[in-house]
Amino acid sequence: MADESAEYDDFLTDLQSVVALRVEELRARQSAEPPSAFNDDEKVVREWPELTGRIMEEFR
Amino acid sequence: MAIRGSLTEASLPDVLQLLAMGRKTGCLGLTYANNFGYIYFADGSISHASIVNRGLGTEEAVYLLFTWTQGTFNFEPGATPDEEVQMHCIDPQSLLLEGARRVDEWALIAKKIPTFDIVYAMDRHKMMASERGLSDEEERLVPLIDGQRDVSALIAESKLGEFVTAKTLYGLLMTGYVIRIGVSTRSRVPARADDKATEHRNLGVAFYKTGMYEEAQREFRRVDALRENDPEACFYLGLVALRQQQWPAAAHAFERYVTQQHTSRPAVYVNLAFAYEQMGDMDRARGAMVEALTRGGRGDPMVQTNAAAMAVTAHDYETADAALASARTLWGTRRPPPAWFHYAGLAAAMVNDLDRAIALLGEAVQVYPAYAVLWNNLAVAYEARGDFDDALRTVERGLIEDATLPQLHRNFADSLQRDGRFDEAREAYRRAHTLDAL
Numbered sequence: 157m158a159d160e161s162a163e164y165d166d167f168l169t170d171l172q173s174v175v176a177l178r179v180e181e182l183r184a185r186q187s188a189e190p191p192s193a194f195n196d197d198e199k200v201v202r203e204w205p206e207l208t209g210r211i212m213e214e215f216r
Numbered sequence: 217m218a219i220r221g222s223l224t225e226a227s228l229p230d231v232l233q234l235l236a237m238g239r240k241t242g243c244l245g246l247t248y249a250n251n252f253g254y255i256y257f258a259d260g261s262i263s264h265a266s267i268v269n270r271g272l273g274t275e276e277a278v279y280l281l282f283t284w285t286q287g288t289f290n291f292e293p294g295a296t297p298d299e300e301v302q303m304h305c306i307d308p309q310s311l312l313l314e315g316a317r318r319v320d321e322w323a324l325i326a327k328k329i330p331t332f333d334i335v336y337a338m339d340r341h342k343m344m345a346s347e348r349g350l351s352d353e354e355e356r357l358v359p360l361i362d363g364q365r366d367v368s369a370l371i372a373e374s375k376l377g378e379f380v381t382a383k384t385l386y387g388l389l390m391t392g393y394v395i396r397i398g399v400s401t402r403s404r405v406p407a408r409a410d411d412k413a414t415e416h417r418n419l420g421v422a423f424y425k426t427g428m429y430e431e432a433q434r435e436f437r438r439v440d441a442l443r444e445n446d447p448e449a450c451f452y453l454g455l456v457a458l459r460q461q462q463w464p465a466a467a468h469a470f471e472r473y474v475t476q477q478h479t480s481r482p483a484v485y486v487n488l489a490f491a492y493e494q495m496g497d498m499d500r501a502r503g504a505m506v507e508a509l510t511r512g513g514r515g516d517p518m519v520q521t522n523a524a525a526m527a528v529t530a531h532d533y534e535t536a537d538a539a540l541a542s543a544r545t546l547w548g549t550r551r552p553p554p555a556w557f558h559y560a561g562l563a564a565a566m567v568n569d570l571d572r573a574i575a576l577l578g579e580a581v582q583v584y585p586a587y588a589v590l591w592n593n594l595a596v597a598y599e600a601r602g603d604f605d606d607a608l609r610t611v612e613r614g615l616i617e618d619a620t621l622p623q624l625h626r627n628f629a630d631s632l633q634r635d636g637r638f639d640e641a642r643e644a645y646r647r648a649h650t651l652d653a654l
Contacts, residue, residue: 171538171541171542171545172509172515172520172542175509175514175523175535175538175542176506176509176510176514178527178532178534178538179502179509179523179526179535179539189568190565190567191565191570191600192600193596193599194562194566194596194597194600198622198623198626198652199596199623199626199627199630200562200592200593201589201592201621201623202528203529204554204558204559204589205589207458207459208555209525209555209558210490210522210525210555211458211487211490211522212482212486212487212519212522213424213455213483214483215448215452215481215483216481216482216483216516
């Protein structure tokens, strides 16, 4: 049980590090072509419409 | 939609009844002179109320707010109180009668006790000579009336609340047991700049939380003037500018924080990154988001979700997917916010994992059914997978939530077209086009 927990913590740490590294070099990146409907801005909403989803209002 | 108005045109009892009948959830903010109070509603019941810088409980605060017959009110739908405050479930109707009685009594009390800086002393000879016994409230108050404490101090130390203290004092004045001897020296001493700044800060936060951004900006500018480079003032001035879509002003406020403060606050960098992104400066946006992640934000699911949103803007769906997975694990058993579901569904669809996109957005509309955007993108995912009946049903459900979203009309039109309902489809395409042009 302790091993599993440590393994999970390691996984989480790795994942968080990957995100930080990748954000540093953001570029168009996707492993597979999306369905055509998802490339059509007349069909899909891409930006979350509320500001609360994009900012942090708690001073932390 | 926010509801605003003047208390001279609609009284607080009228507004309370309206919100109760409409079973509203949100925050009603009230201003009167330099005072600000707020009442939170949950499904039409009062869940929490307070008056800034007064330290009153919920019921006491509402009763005092009833006496505000001038000023303005502003209802911000959906707003909820901070997690740490004590929550109630009070039917507003139950407070109206007592509130009306107190308003009448306050009018009488205010004639004898016009301000809270008055100091009273006991006329003990007169009290001893009387055969009248003291009430429980009087027993509590009399030992405190010493010719030194003013009314504010009596309220604070008796713990009877403003109304009961003032009413008890009024009774003692009418019997002649107490006499006025002057006003407290405290009121003649100008308040310290730091205390004033704290009062403006508290007002500013309350204004911000109730969507009164101009008022919040005014208060934080005052804090800024009293306490140079106050970190919270910089933060909130940045937030107000974001709310007003003043992106360079927002960036400037957060930059001021970053250059002058040594404490890491990932939220500041997330907001700075968003301001840069809106200004079209993706290089600086990326730099600020990296700072947010490396300065304590890695373990914060909100920071990870915001990093994902930025990655989506940059069409980096793999990074978005990783950040969203990280955020979900960080939330654990807690429910992620609707924006997380939106970006998670979109990122999954963009890497052609439609089954996962449908599972995520299907979960999203169960927990957040009021968001038409979630229904819309779920419908597109169904369509992309060839589940046309589900796509039509989903788009129709989304239109119930929001009939002004052009993408929903476009997807509705596509569904109708597939069904051979060409006239209806043409109408839906026209609506999509009209709404998109707005």
